[in-house]
Amino acid sequence: MKLFHWMRKGSVTVPKGFYATGMYAGIKKSGKTDSCLIYSEAPCVAAATFTVNRAKAWPLLYSMQAISNPVHRAILANSGNANCFNGPGGEKAVEESLETLHHALDISRKKILLASTGVIGRPFPIDSFKKAIPEMVRMLSKQGDALAAEGIMTTDTVPKELAIEFRIGNKWVRLGGIAKGSGMAHPNMATMLCFITTDLKIRKSLLQSALREAVKKTFNRLSVDNDMSTNDTVFLLANGLAENESIEEKNAEYEKFLTILTAFCKEIGRKMVEDGEGVTKVCEIKVEKARNEKQAEAMARQVANSMLVKTMFTGADPNWGRVIGALGATQIPINWNQLEIYFDSLRIFGNGRGRMSGFQSLRKVLKKKFFTMTIVLNQGTAGVSFLTTDLTSKYVRINSSYTS
Amino acid sequence: MKLFHWMRKGSVTVPKGFYATGMYAGIKKSGKTDSCLIYSEAPCVAAATFTVNRAKAWPLLYSMQAISNPVHRAILANSGNANCFNGPGGEKAVEESLETLHHALDISRKKILLASTGVIGRPFPIDSFKKAIPEMVRMLSKQGDALAAEGIMTTDTVPKELAIEFRIGNKWVRLGGIAKGSGMAHPNMATMLCFITTDLKIRKSLLQSALREAVKKTFNRLSVDNDMSTNDTVFLLANGLAENESIEEKNAEYEKFLTILTAFCKEIGRKMVEDGEGVTKVCEIKVEKARNEKQAEAMARQVANSMLVKTMFTGADPNWGRVIGALGATQIPINWNQLEIYFDSLRIFGNGRGRMSGFQSLRKVLKKKFFTMTIVLNQGTAGVSFLTTDLTSKYVRINSSYTS
Numbered sequence: 007m008k009l010f011h012w013m014r015k016g017s018v019t020v021p022k023g024f025y026a027t028g029m030y031a032g033i034k035k036s037g038k039t040d041s042c043l044i045y046s047e048a049p050c051v052a053a054a055t056f057t058v059n060r061a062k063a064w065p066l067l068y069s070m071q072a073i074s075n076p077v078h079r080a081i082l083a084n085s086g087n088a089n090c091f092n093g094p095g096g097e098k099a100v101e102e103s104l105e106t107l108h109h110a111l112d113i114s115r116k117k118i119l120l121a122s123t124g125v126i127g128r129p130f131p132i133d134s135f136k137k138a139i140p141e142m143v144r145m146l147s148k149q150g151d152a153l154a155a156e157g158i159m160t161t162d163t164v165p166k167e168l169a170i171e172f173r174i175g176n177k178w179v180r181l182g183g184i185a186k187g188s189g190m191a192h193p194n195m196a197t198m199l200c201f202i203t204t205d206l207k208i209r210k211s212l213l214q215s216a217l218r219e220a221v222k223k224t225f226n227r228l229s230v231d232n233d234m235s236t237n238d239t240v241f242l243l244a245n246g247l248a249e250n251e252s253i254e255e256k257n258a259e260y261e262k263f264l265t266i267l268t269a270f271c272k273e274i275g276r277k278m279v280e281d282g283e284g285v286t287k288v289c290e291i292k293v294e295k296a297r298n299e300k301q302a303e304a305m306a307r308q309v310a311n312s313m314l315v316k317t318m319f320t321g322a323d324p325n326w327g328r329v330i331g332a333l334g335a336t337q338i339p340i341n342w343n344q345l346e347i348y349f350d351s352l353r354i355f356g357n358g359r360g361r362m363s364g365f366q367s368l369r370k371v372l373k374k375k376f377f378t379m380t381i382v383l384n385q386g387t388a389g390v391s392f393l394t395t396d397l398t399s400k401y402v403r404i405n406s407s408y409t410s
Numbered sequence: 411m412k413l414f415h416w417m418r419k420g421s422v423t424v425p426k427g428f429y430a431t432g433m434y435a436g437i438k439k440s441g442k443t444d445s446c447l448i449y450s451e452a453p454c455v456a457a458a459t460f461t462v463n464r465a466k467a468w469p470l471l472y473s474m475q476a477i478s479n480p481v482h483r484a485i486l487a488n489s490g491n492a493n494c495f496n497g498p499g500g501e502k503a504v505e506e507s508l509e510t511l512h513h514a515l516d517i518s519r520k521k522i523l524l525a526s527t528g529v530i531g532r533p534f535p536i537d538s539f540k541k542a543i544p545e546m547v548r549m550l551s552k553q554g555d556a557l558a559a560e561g562i563m564t565t566d567t568v569p570k571e572l573a574i575e576f577r578i579g580n581k582w583v584r585l586g587g588i589a590k591g592s593g594m595a596h597p598n599m600a601t602m603l604c605f606i607t608t609d610l611k612i613r614k615s616l617l618q619s620a621l622r623e624a625v626k627k628t629f630n631r632l633s634v635d636n637d638m639s640t641n642d643t644v645f646l647l648a649n650g651l652a653e654n655e656s657i658e659e660k661n662a663e664y665e666k667f668l669t670i671l672t673a674f675c676k677e678i679g680r681k682m683v684e685d686g687e688g689v690t691k692v693c694e695i696k697v698e699k700a701r702n703e704k705q706a707e708a709m710a711r712q713v714a715n716s717m718l719v720k721t722m723f724t725g726a727d728p729n730w731g732r733v734i735g736a737l738g739a740t741q742i743p744i745n746w747n748q749l750e751i752y753f754d755s756l757r758i759f760g761n762g763r764g765r766m767s768g769f770q771s772l773r774k775v776l777k778k779k780f781f782t783m784t785i786v787l788n789q790g791t792a793g794v795s796f797l798t799t800d801l802t803s804k805y806v807r808i809n810s811s812y813t814s
Contacts, residue, residue, distance in 0.1 A: 058741065060740070091764055127764040128766055313809070317809035320806060321809075321811040326530075327492065330465045333465060334464035359497035360530075399803035401717075402802060405721035406721045407725040
């Protein structure tokens with residue numbers, strides 16, 4: 007029996023009791039949807055992970071505090087302005103957003119979570135945002151999830167929405183999420199926002215540990231470029247309306263939820279990477295039989311972030327030596343004679359040397375839109391999976407005129 | 411009085427007793443000069459620094475051993491093939507190169523240093539290289555330094571040559587060098603070769619410590635991309651023919667030489683970065699008033715390697731928030747309220763916030779071919795200087811079809 011099934015459509019409003027919307031609130035020059043509101047009719051426990059960047063945006067600084075409140079009801083977010091390093095006006099914008107939503111929804115300020123994404127260091131247009139907030143509250147609906155997904159897009163070309171359904175005990179439970187990704191998807195979940203809702207009943211501390219674990223294995227193992235944003239946030243709200251027997255300890259039901267949440271985040275991560283800035287190819291890097299997970303991850307990361315490996319993908323250039331160069335750069339001891347490297351099922355390295363002819367078959371793999379690179383160290387039993395992309399001229403074009 | 415003066419022309423044959431040449435030895439598909447020989451008529455003490463990449467090319471593995479021999483006479487190098495991870499044939503190519511040069515020059519094998527640069531994992535065309543070696547020995551001349559510089563070029567668009575003259579005691583001493591740079595110029599002197607000659611008289615251990623110190627502050631503080639090569643090598647040969655009183659301890663003359671060698675390496679580094687793959691702009695990043703040099707360097711490196719900072723240069727896009735993002739990503743505690751950032755003399759960050767309007771003047775700086783970014787932490791007294799470049803579509807083009 008399958009552990010869960012994907013829903014054909016919908017996202018954050020698929021779980022019971024959640025409503026959402028999005029609209030243009032005067033932030034983006036383009037006039038596109040730039041704001042997003044998610045609301046639960048019942049109190050939620052909430053979990054979050056935040057950027058580890060020491061430079062933090064105002065809404066992130068707020069939410070890092072607010073997440074410890076016992077219950078939450080709403081997430082308010084915007085794109086087009088990171089509300090970051092823009093002086094006291096930015097902090098005031100956080101205050102005024104909270105105050106406005108508190109009145110419009112008639113819920114305590116403590117039950118609100120905030121997030122922003124966009125350009126750093128620009129004045130936040132709080133006046134027009136404030137006008138939009140009551141309007142969004144009026145617009146909240148079960149059909150508003152698509153608008154909410156649009157409201158957090160920056161250089162994304164498509165909104166990212168996902169929902170699944172699964173059983174916990176004898177109850178159906180739903181999980182829905184929206185995300186924005188694109189550039190900067192690096193080590194620590196860089197430049198992404200992801201808001202996940204569920205009607206699961208679960209203790210807050212367990213929700214937090216499940217989210218932390220899932221993010222570590224998914225969003226933290228993506229690479230589009232090598233930067234780390236000031237605004238990255240993942241929120242997970244659980245309102246308990248599925249009426250399952252509450253998960254109160256790390257039992258089998260918890261493990262099942264963790265597995266499902268991880269699969270869910272991995273799939274959202276894949277969508278983000280696929281839609282990365284200028285991306286035309288996605289490569290899953292599997293490091294296998296490493297001494298430990300830390301080393302496996304360091305190696306996967308170095309290969310995933312190498313500009314030379316990325317450009318080798320771009321041109322389908324069979325220059326596998328760049329993978330060796332990246333592995334060696336980690337400074338982790340590698341037994342080169344035991345190392346094997348495969349592109350899909352094609353072995354290109356073994357017995358201390360690489361393929362020196364017959365590049366046509368390697369080129370064929372590298373021309374695919376999705377392929378796997380498997381690095382088998384034969385030094386232990388640990389392994390990781392990591393997603394990376396090619397690096398194209400389009401990435402350069404997009405990022406050389408981001409604010410202009 | 412000036413410490414030294416630059417020579418109008420010439421490089422490795424400017425110091426007394428050095429001869430050089432280069433030729434096409436059948437390695438590069440393009441038929442361009444791909445080999446280089448440097449020879450001293452007198453025995454030299456030699457110093458070297460090598461890549462810290464754990465994946466190492468055959469000639470590098472050889473030279474790491476050979477450098478500890480007491481005296482050296484020759485450097486033999488090639489471009490177009492890294493002679494790396496290409497099986498036992500690569501190791502045999504090293505043996506045969508040594509044997510051939512040993513006979514052709516009539517010097518002990520122990521006095522020869524080797525280096526290669528180019529594609530990893532391709533069979534080394536030792537037969538044609540072996541034929542070229544005696545021919546190169548016949549061609550050795552005082553005028554051969556330009557050919558030698560050409561012989562180590564890969565994606566470089568211009569050869570890098572440099573020579574200076576200075577006084578040690580009452581003698582004139584000369585220092586000359588050739589280098590190849592381009593992509594991969596990252597943390598640890600990646601994808602570069604640099605061969606320096608001098609007629610200075612100095613103890614071998616002091617030559618080594620001076621080179622290590624100079625490389626640390628120059629070649630290790632460049633960034634074109636974020637990779638690290640398998641072949642990077644800097645050689646420094648000193649044959650003593652200037653007849654200065656030998657430098658035998660870390661005295662004032664040693665300090666003077668160290669200062670000059672550092673200036674020399676910095677200038678060669680600047681030439682490498684300027685000619686980096688697809689580079690149109692060079693930015694000197696100065697981190698000042700940091701707690702210590704290690705933190706200053708980590709911050710400079712993170713900013714220098716950030717693809718978002720690099721593409722901001724490309725488009726002269728006044729998106730300074732990316733610098734903040736990169737600084738925060740280092741995880742080093744920063745007092746944001748004391749931080750100041752300048753582009754040339756233009757202050758774009760201070761008092762915890764950045765410039766939110768008047769971007770025309772910042773754009774003007776970012777449009778220059780060379781500009782300075784000064785990051786003043788006001789937390790201590792340490793500082794570093796680091797060179798970085800823009801990231802252009804041309805970089806992507808060059809590297810997506812390197813072997814093709």
